Each structure stands twice: as structure tokens, then as C-alpha cells.
Amino acid sequence: MTTEVRVPTLGESVTEATVATWFKKPGDAVAIDEMLCELETDKVTVEVPSPAAGTMGDIVAAEGETVGVDALLATIAEGGEAAAPAAPAAEQKPQADAPAPSGGDSLDVMVPTLGESVTEATVSTWFKAVGDSVAQDEMLCELETDKVSVEVPAPAAGVLAEISAPEGTTVDATAKLAVISSSGAVAAAPAAAPAPTGSSSSKDVEDAPSAKKAMAEAGVSRDQVTGTGRDGRVMKDDVAKAVAAAASAPAPVAAPRGPVSADDASREERVKMTRLRQTIAKRLKDSQNTAAMLTTYNEVDMTEVMALRNEYKDLFLKKHGVKLGFMSFFTKACVHALKEVPEVNAEIDGTDVVYKNFVHMGIAAGTPSGLVVPVIRDADAMSFAAIEKAIAEKGARARDGKLSMAEMQGGTFTISNGGVYGSLMSSPILNPPQSGILGMHKIQDRPMAIKGQVVIRPMMYLALSYDHRIVDGKGAVTFLVRVKEALEDPRRLLMDL
Template sequence: MTTEVRVPTLGESVTEATVATWFKKPGDTVAQDEMLCELETDKVTVEVPAPAAGVLADIVANEGDTVGVDALLANISASGDAAAPAPAAAPAPAAAAPEAAGGSTDVMVPTLGESVTEATVSVWFKKVGDTVAQDEMLCELETDKVSVEVPSPAAGVLAEITAAEGSTVEANAKLGVISGSGAAAAPAAAPAAAAAPAAASKDIANAPSAEKAMTEAGLSAANVAGTGRDGRIMKDDVARAVAAAAAAPAPTPAAPRAPVTANDAAREERVKMTRLRQTIAKRLKDSQNTAAMLTTYNEVDMGEVMALRSQYKDQFEKKHGVRLGFMSFFTKACCHALKEVPEVNAEIDGTDIVYKNYVNMGVAAGTPTGLVVPVIRDADAMSFAEIEKAISAKGKLARDGKLSMADMQGGTFTLSNGGVYGSLMSSPILNPPQSGILGMHKIQDRPMAINGEVVIRPMMYLALSYDHRIVDGKGAVTFLVRVKEALEDPRRLLMDL
């Protein structure tokens, strides 16, 4: 018994469509309502489900063909006797089931996190032919925010590496193959291994109308984000890319390198920027280009905080199991000041100002791979001990490169402590979309005039960078003064003054 697959109703006044993509090929088993192909009209994209379970016997309308309403697209055989595959049929999608033929298992890119669509293969810990245990680390991927380790999905032998070090891979792309039989496949030739899997994964053609539109617009597929199945580029995607290119400001040409002599060039070393460093550079420059950034300064006498810390640090560590540092004092002081000056804890969203009735404190931390900003959530509701424990835990994750996407999202205000590196004065850069960041600096003994006498006091310069679009000078100065007052007399924090 054979069931016909026909073009469905395409909508009012629409009489024909183009077969954009076949997701199955003749001989494939299909389930009822499983998507067989995708049609593209001048208005919408239509997916065609299987009307019955069985085997796709033949394809009548190939990719690129124009078909009318109710036209025959294919036949499904309920008996399982499929016709021989037509030579023009589309190949099977690249993202096949992880379990491959011959007892082998595909190694796939894991979930990278919200809004992250690609990563770079930074290092392979194993080479082709190596025996691996299940869950043993195979390679490490680097996104623009975090590093992701990829464990082996099964025990066996690493038979193939399909994404070489330095390759850019998309979410759910194939990285390699684990052979359960122990027989490793021959390593791929070096040029093939070095090819970007992102390009290889697009082994099914984009919609014909999209290809035509890209040619007319002078765009390459690399400049268009596909929204079709498996990332296929549709006609609407090209239109959006053209509109975005037209709206984008002309890029500022990069300053050319100064001339370098042959002798100097021989002593230089060129290293590709990591994705993290590229993202840091882009975000910092975007911050300067977007926000009306201004910095106001003050200085704080750290004597009272240092005396309080010295008096209670041993008891604090014994009871809470964590050292009492300066960061908890600054976090508490900032949370206190943000209540009085809420615009420093707000952000701009279009023409709206979003005020945050909570404080998620970002704590900037330098790591061997670059600057990261883990977030302490609801810091305004935490005790000194809870803040110190949270900062210690996030700091360890940052140093070990184990921070997750969730650890760095949702911050409303940021602390940056350049003093640990010896900085005496600096202007911190905003962490968008936040409107404020407090820069802490080195504590240094300086002569100060107090009650008509010159005395030596441990002083620290404070710098508040703020977005002048939302924070006025009065608010910024008031915030910094409140932080200064709270640190010079920590009892004010207890009295909520």
C-alpha cells in the first residue's frame, strides 16, 4: 500500500511553492507526522509532514522544483519496499543520531549556553587511535564567554577527529567519532581536518530562492544567519541580512601597523586572540561607544575597616570557615548607597529606565585567560560571611576556568579591585548594560590634615564610572560619598544610616 505526499494548502492567493529542502531520502523510514520536506512560497515557509508511517519510496519533486497546490511530492510505502534512491535526492542531514553505524558513537558539541551559537576548538587532549574511557575529557571548546570541556560519550577508541584545533564549530556540530570496536579509522588528511566544521555542517543546500537573493545582493552564506531547519538559509534571512547591512554604520578602518623592518619582524611573535579576549575587546569598545561615560573620584580612610578586620578576622574565620576580606565591606557599602541612589543600579532599555530593586554584584576578576566578572546574586540580602563565601567560591571557579554562563549573567553593578595589582588610581570602564562600576585601588599611607594636625593614614582612592545618560553628577557624587562614609564608620551599615 502506498500513501501519496502532496502539497498542502499554501494560503489565500498562494498557488505555487518551491521545494526548498528534503529532510529524508528514498529508503529512509519515516514516522507519521515526521517532517519530510520544506516548501518556500513568496510569503511563508511551509513544512510538509508524513501523512503515514512507512518508508519513503520515491521523491517526485526534487529540491528547487516549483510545485502547485495538491501536487505530488513523494510516495510512502507501508510495506517497507522502498524504490531505489533517485540520484537527485538530497543527502541526509549532517546532524544524524549520535549512535553511528558499526558500533561507533559521534562526539557532538554540547549545549553552549543561552545566546551562544558557536565555539572554537581550543585543544584536543586525545589523538586519533587513543583509547578513551566514558566521560574522559576529549577536548576543550572556547566560547566568547566560557570554556567548555567535552567528555567522551562512550568508552572505546577515538577513531576520527572531524573538528581540528582552531576550528569554529556550531552548536550540536560533530567533533569526532568513538569506535566501540577498538578499530580506529585512519586519520583524515590534514587539509580536511583543518576545514571548519561550521561550513561542513551545511551539507544540505540553502533554499534556492535564498541562493538567488544572496547572489543579487552580493552576500556570502557566511554573512547570513539561517533560520531554516539545520541552519538552512531562507529567502527571509537574506532580506534581514540586507536590511541590517544597510542600517549598520560604516565601519571605522583599523589603524595600519607601523612599518616593521625585516630584522624586527623576525623577532616578533604573532598569536591569534582567544575568543574571550576578542569579546572583552569588543564589549569594552562598545561600552565607550554607547554610554556617556564619566568618572568621579574620592578618597577613603581605611583605618576603621582595617582595625575592625584585624580585631575580628580570627573569630570570623573560625566560625564561618572563610577569611574576612575588604570585599565584603565594599559590597555592603555599595548596596547601602545603591538604595539611596537607585539610578546607579539601573539600566537603559530603549527609551525606558529599568530600576532594579535588588543588587546582583559583579566582582571583576583577572584570570590567566582574561578579565571575567562573576556575579553575586542578591548581595543586598547577604551577611558579611555569605558575601565572603560567595566571592571565594566564584573566585576559585574563575581561576580554574570553570565559570558557567549563569555565573556571569544578570549583574546590576560591578566592583573592580585594581589595588591587588598595585594600581593607585584608574578610571574603570562600564560593564554594559550596567550604569555604574566602582574602582578600588591600593591602600597607601599618606599624610592627612585631621583636626589641624598632620597624621599618617591608610588612604585609598575610589573611582566611580557612571553612565551620564541616566546618572546625574549629583547622584554619582552622592553615591561615592555614601560609600566613603560607610567605610570610614562601618557602624553606619548596622544602623542603616
């Protein structure tokens, strides 16, 4: 049986890629999810895993070729025997991807699939020590990428014989993490386990064809570029970064710390930022530097929503198996307002404005590791119950660090609820490339003038941050007013008013 290897989804607005490197050749044995080749787009580098185990067949798209989404890259003969190598053993490149067993009764624990465009991770925590007994599927360690945390389960029962990547080690997507012995034998700790660096192996590394072309066009020499690909391979994006760095003035550095007394220094604790926190910091700063961000404010009387929720919450829970919260009301209200002000649901792509005829709603969620934004797809076509179920399920996965990259991509608008932490007023930051984000806040009883009378009402401040490059002040204010109207009279949502 033959299985086709095709170009995976490359991301929003990316329609083609260049085949940079093949890690396998025809006749090689491949395991399921083993990396076959690397593709380059104008935005990211994508590794293509094997969809099945078997023998590498024909390579249809050679290195340097440009291919579209879903194009045929190669074929795999499932269950076939590996063909005899055509080249002498001395000329063959060692296969770091293949999970070679370390002994007859031992099994290597490899880095699991990290997700599209994620090529490395940091070992954050080992839950087991060398010599500990482990059960199959028991969690051995936790990896951190710049997107999510990944737990690594034991592939078999036995004894943890060796830890190849201690805590704090940065590993690539095909690295060995540990060895499990079914007999209970424990390997002696290696004297040193230095990870190979790009510089030490650069002589034997073939740079991506697109990178070579870009270096030639830009007049940049190989030693001026730092390769971030596998084994220090230079990728197209590395060349662009080197050219940009050479053309721009040195970036300003943070001011050095002032003098710290010995007594104060002894009471400080220095902790390295996690990869997720570094990525959050970079993305938020990039958002400020790129978008013409502005915030407009309003307030909403939550009386009617709270009354409706209290009246139906028990019946809602009994029928749908999920609690009726405020988020479904706000999601529905935003969907309603986005239909009237579509530019808030749009994004800028170069000199084009891309209008979305759908709503993929991002719901910002705080986790122990940092802020993540799972996306509720096609929220505009969902019921209150479906929205509440989706928010509950993705919120739980976010807290457990089990969200995949796909679940955090593609959002068109975001809602952030700082009210759960007691925030009374704030200005949320845009989640690029989106053009709008709604900030919810704490519900607080305040005296309000209603029909000439001062009454106490549960009020909430709302904030809409928007990209002023495509959203005018009139559109932003209109959007927020429509959200306010829908929440103060929820019947408008049912009648699409």
C-alpha cells in the same frame, strides 16, 4: 509519558520570539539535549534543546508563529519508538544533530550544550591524540566560545580513534568532535575534512520566515545578506545588519602597520585573538561608543575596616568556613549607597529608565583567558558570609573557565578590584547595560591630616564610572560619598545609616 517542550527564558526585557526553524518533525526520534528548533528574538537567536529522549510528538507552534515566554512549542513521547517516515528517504533532510555511532564499538563525541544564544565554538586545545587511551569523563579537548571556555569529557572509556575537528576549527552546536573506539581500532585520517559553508549549501537552506519578511520590507535581495544561522541560514538579525551596513559609510579601518625590518619580524610572534578576547574588545568599545561615560573619584580611609577584619577574621573563618575579605564590605557599602541613589542601579531601555528594586552584583575577575564578570544575585539580601562564599565559589569557577552564561548575565552594578594587581588609580569602563561600576584600588599608607595632626593612614582611591545620560553628577558624587562613609565607619552598615 509525555514531556512538554516550552519556550525557554529569552533574556532580560525579551517577552516573545518567532519560531524560525524546526529541525525535527513529528515521529522523529530525539535524544536528550538534541536541538529541536530555533527561535528568533529582536536580540538573539535561541536554540531549544530536547528536555528528554523519546519520539517527537505534536508541534504546537509552527514556523513563523510568534510565541511568548514559557509557551508550549511541542510534545515528546518519552521512550517511544520513532514513527515511520512519511516522506521518501530521498526527500528527507539529513539529521546532523543526531549522534549516529560510527561503528558497532564506536561512540561519537559531540559538542556539548554551549548555552543560550551560543551557536558555535572554536576548538582551542586537544588534550589527547589519536590512538591515546581515555577513561570515561576524562577531558578530551577544550572549546572556546565568545562567552566561556567549555571542557569536553569522554562519554565512555576506550581509545581516541578519530579527531574530526582539529585545533582552530570552528564548530556549530551539533557538530561531531571525535570518535572513541571501545575495541581500540583507530580510523584512518581523512584526506580532507572541509567544513560545509553557508554559500555551498545555500540552495538547500530555508531562510527564517522573519528574515524573508524583513528582506521584503527592506527591499534587500538574498545575495546581499550573509547568513549566520545554521548551514548559512539567513536570520532576522542578519538582514538588519545588512541594511545598516548599506545605509552607513564604510567603517574606518585600523591604520596599517609601519614597515618592519626582517630582523624584528623574525622576533615577533603573531597569535590570533581568542573568541573571548574579541568579545571583550567589542563590548568595551561598544560601551564607550554608547554611554555618556564619566568618572568621579574619592578616597577612603581603610583603618576601621582593616581593624574590624583583623579582630574577627579568625572567628569568622571558624564559624563560616570562608575568609573574611574586603569585597563583602565593599559589596555591602555599594548596596547601601544604591538604595539612596537608585539611578546608579538602573538601565536605559529605549526611551525608558528601568529601575531595579534588587541588586545583582557583578564582581569583575581576571582569568588566564581574559576578564569575566560573574554575578552575585540578590546581593542586597545576603549576609557577609554568604557574599564571601559566593565570591569565592564564582571566582574559582571563573579561573577554571567553568562559568555558565547564566552566571554572567543580569548584573545591575559591578565592582572591579584593580588593587589586587597594584593599580593605584584607574577609570573603569561600564559593563552595558549597567549605569555604574565602582573601581577599587591598592591600599597604600599615606600621610593624612586628622584633627590638625599628620598621621599615616591606609588609604584607597575609589572611582565610580557612570552613565551621565541617567545619572547626574550630584547622584554620582553622593553615591561615592555614601560608600566612603560606610567603609570609614562600618557600624553604619549594621544600623542602615
